[in-house]
Amino acid sequence: MAVRLGVTPSRRLVAAIAVTVCAAAFPCAASARASATLDGGSVVFFADTLALFARDGATLALADGTRAHADAAYLDLKTDRAVLAGHATAAHGAANLAADAIVVEIDTNRVDVLDAANGTVTQTTHALGAAQPAAFDAQRFAFPEVEDRGAFIRSKHAVIVPHADVRFTPAAFPTSVGGFPVPSYLYTFSTGAGFASSSLSGATFDQPYGLWGSPHSLTALHARWEDGPGAALALQQQIVSGDDAFAAASFDAPLHGYTVRGFNGYRRLGSRYTAIADATGTIFGTVMHGGFTAAFGPAGGRVDYTRTSGGLSTFDAALRTPDRPLIGGATWRLKGDIGFDSLRGGLLNQLPDRRRYATVWRHGLDFSVATPVVHVPLGATLSTTLDAQRTWYAFPHHFDTFGGTAFLTKPFSRKVTLFAGYQGTWSADVFPGTQALFYPSPSTPVLTPDGTPYYGYAAFTGARTFRSQNVDLQVTPDASTSYRLTVVHTADFPQFNGYGRPQWEVRGDVRFRPFPNIGLDVGRAYDFAWGGTRWVPRWSFAVTP
Amino acid sequence: MTYALLLALAAAASFRIVPLACTGDRLAVAGAGVLRLADGVSCAAFVPGRATAIALDADGRATPQKLTQDALPAAKIPRTAFLLAPAAEQNVDESQLVTSTIDVFVPPRTPPGDDVYISTERSGWSPSEVRMDRVDARHFRLTLKLHRGARVAFRVTRGSFGNTERDAARALPPAHVALGEPDAHVTVNVAAWADID
Numbered sequence: 001m002a003v004r005l006g007v008t009p010s011r012r013l014v015a016a017i018a019v020t021v022c023a024a025a026f027p028c029a030a031s032a033r034a035s036a037t038l039d040g041g042s043v044v045f046f047a048d049t050l051a052l053f054a055r056d057g058a059t060l061a062l063a064d065g066t067r068a069h070a071d072a073a074y075l076d077l078k079t080d081r082a083v084l085a086g087h088a089t090a091a092h093g094a095a096n097l098a099a100d101a102i103v104v105e106i107d108t109n110r111v112d113v114l115d116a117a118n119g120t121v122t123q124t125t126h127a128l129g130a131a132q133p134a135a136f137d138a139q140r141f142a143f144p145e146v147e148d149r150g151a152f153i154r155s156k157h158a159v160i161v162p163h164a165d166v167r168f169t170p171a172a173f174p175t176s177v178g179g180f181p182v183p184s185y186l187y188t189f190s191t192g193a194g195f196a197s198s199s200l201s202g203a204t205f206d207q208p209y210g211l212w213g214s215p216h217s218l219t220a221l222h223a224r225w226e227d228g229p230g231a232a233l234a235l236q237q238q239i240v241s242g243d244d245a246f247a248a249a250s251f252d253a254p255l256h257g258y259t260v261r262g263f264n265g266y267r268r269l270g271s272r273y274t275a276i277a278d279a280t281g282t283i284f285g286t287v288m289h290g291g292f293t294a295a296f297g298p299a300g301g302r303v304d305y306t307r308t309s310g311g312l313s314t315f316d317a318a319l320r321t322p323d324r325p326l327i328g329g330a331t332w333r334l335k336g337d338i339g340f341d342s343l344r345g346g347l348l349n350q351l352p353d354r355r356r357y358a359t360v361w362r363h364g365l366d367f368s369v370a371t372p373v374v375h376v377p378l379g380a381t382l383s384t385t386l387d388a389q390r391t392w393y394a395f396p397h398h399f400d401t402f403g404g405t406a407f408l409t410k411p412f413s414r415k416v417t418l419f420a421g422y423q424g425t426w427s428a429d430v431f432p433g434t435q436a437l438f439y440p441s442p443s444t445p446v447l448t449p450d451g452t453p454y455y456g457y458a459a460f461t462g463a464r465t466f467r468s469q470n471v472d473l474q475v476t477p478d479a480s481t482s483y484r485l486t487v488v489h490t491a492d493f494p495q496f497n498g499y500g501r502p503q504w505e506v507r508g509d510v511r512f513r514p515f516p517n518i519g520l521d522v523g524r525a526y527d528f529a530w531g532g533t534r535w536v537p538r539w540s541f542a543v544t545p
Numbered sequence: 546m547t548y549a550l551l552l553a554l555a556a557a558a559s560f561r562i563v564p565l566a567c568t569g570d571r572l573a574v575a576g577a578g579v580l581r582l583a584d585g586v587s588c589a590a591f592v593p594g595r596a597t598a599i600a601l602d603a604d605g606r607a608t609p610q611k612l613t614q615d616a617l618p619a620a621k622i623p624r625t626a627f628l629l630a631p632a633a634e635q636n637v638d639e640s641q642l643v644t645s646t647i648d649v650f651v652p653p654r655t656p657p658g659d660d661v662y663i664s665t666e667r668s669g670w671s672p673s674e675v676r677m678d679r680v681d682a683r684h685f686r687l688t689l690k691l692h693r694g695a696r697v698a699f700r701v702t703r704g705s706f707g708n709t710e711r712d713a714a715r716a717l718p719p720a721h722v723a724l725g726e727p728d729a730h731v732t733v734n735v736a737a738w739a740d741i742d
Contacts, residue, residue, distance in 0.1 A: 072594030086593025
């Protein structure tokens, strides 16, 4: 639900822009010094091969003062090796040389020089000192053949930070019907796990735009479309230490709605342990969470503590067995946990002496069984899961859940497959002797969102049912294209006319590649006859390289 | 087989090359070596860094040709034609698109209605970058068209960072790699998800 703050959208927009400007003036991430720049009449970049090609006069300049020029240049970001081809020259201070082709190692101090007329190769350094004869290694002089029109980015100037990122100024994303230009684009190719982290909430669409980067940090602006608030602008700072640790902090400012501040941190502690921390702040308050996971062979455990600014805190310590064989390839697993919920002033508002229950301990067991994917008649496959849980509280209260899933796959051909699924969950919130106190019959009918009375709600005394059936038809005519049509029906309790999940949903997804270097994934969903509306459409949209 | 016979056989074919440089009657071929130009052939016919085709005469001298699909790779040029020792490895044709298949097997307790995505550096690690096609309840597949020589790092998610894959110790695993080689294939067994267990 969007909350109006009494701030006009234009002010919200101004605030979002102000955040961006402030971030630009005071970058949190120290931008790493560029090690090389590549200029040319045209500079094209291929994202999957991490290759840059400069043509129509290419100039490579290193941070140490070495400059090289040639008709064309190829720079491999995977190996930090540049090949300058045709009328190649290089200079460093007063030293200079000319050759048919030159190879410059950006990250190491090596230069290879090819003189085709004499059939010789010599090796020197960035300082272009005395050259030594070298063996001819043709692979060092490799210059791949590419079609420039298939490039991901077209530019004229690239600034390279080895093992981190490359900034293009300007940048255009070429398509067969023209290019989409931006003044500047930062492409980060560090693979540290933290660069994939986020402290932003999920969004229907999220396109990051890198502002500053280094091998260990990235500051990025995110253009987002969020369910509810709609368009939003967010700023996120990531600090990364390889795959072992990261910290991400963000500020999310929807144009209509309230801002959300987020933090997410992670640290791997040896081969068995990890520590995690995250926090979210809104106008409603702050939620902070810390956790710790441990692996004991294939078994494991975790500890979590969550605290809100409203005074609610929860603690949970859990242990799980590994998946153990049952019969016929099925496996079982048991999980046990213990913890407490705590709230200043008491948790159980329904009781006259609720202050006695400021902290309520609980413990639980969760037993689950999973079958393998097995072949069934008509060439189909089936897999199922069953799950049963009970949580006991240090008060006459327990909560039971029983759930099951079944998933059927029927391939009709290599390109057409039908899926059918069933999910059911039954839960009971049981207060022995005091059930009516915690689940009283409403004195007036519950109203659904369009004002319709929901008389059936009076039958709800703590037992819920969630059941859904879905049928998906998937067609994949080629590697780049996929169509999927999904119909979902739910039969829950309580559920009625906008209260609970929609009873019918139809969804269509198309993934296709309209241009060689750009793919689209577009989804459209309809909830039918729910909450007094004929249908409620929703879009999902993603752009892929 | 004699050098002359090798060259005679090569004379019947054209070779796809990327010129590095051309000076006088010498043509440097990327990833290969240095050839001699045939009499009367000018260096103006070659643009450094742009793919072209050549034919060899009986003396191993190069003449520019129209680039056709059936041109042989530079690696097929006989060693005897080179003035400077060639490499055995061929120059990579990165204009060629190859298919690379990713198969992902998810753990039994993966919610059956959830989609599975791959996330790569190409999108700034968007967690819902490319939706995978479902093969069955616990098997997903995606075929990528990559440039030959590509090396794409990726991770597996269920659509957001909060449900990214974890290893058996519930730690973030290193990125997987899909290679741009003909019929390349990588299989990923997801041990756990960040939001489950």
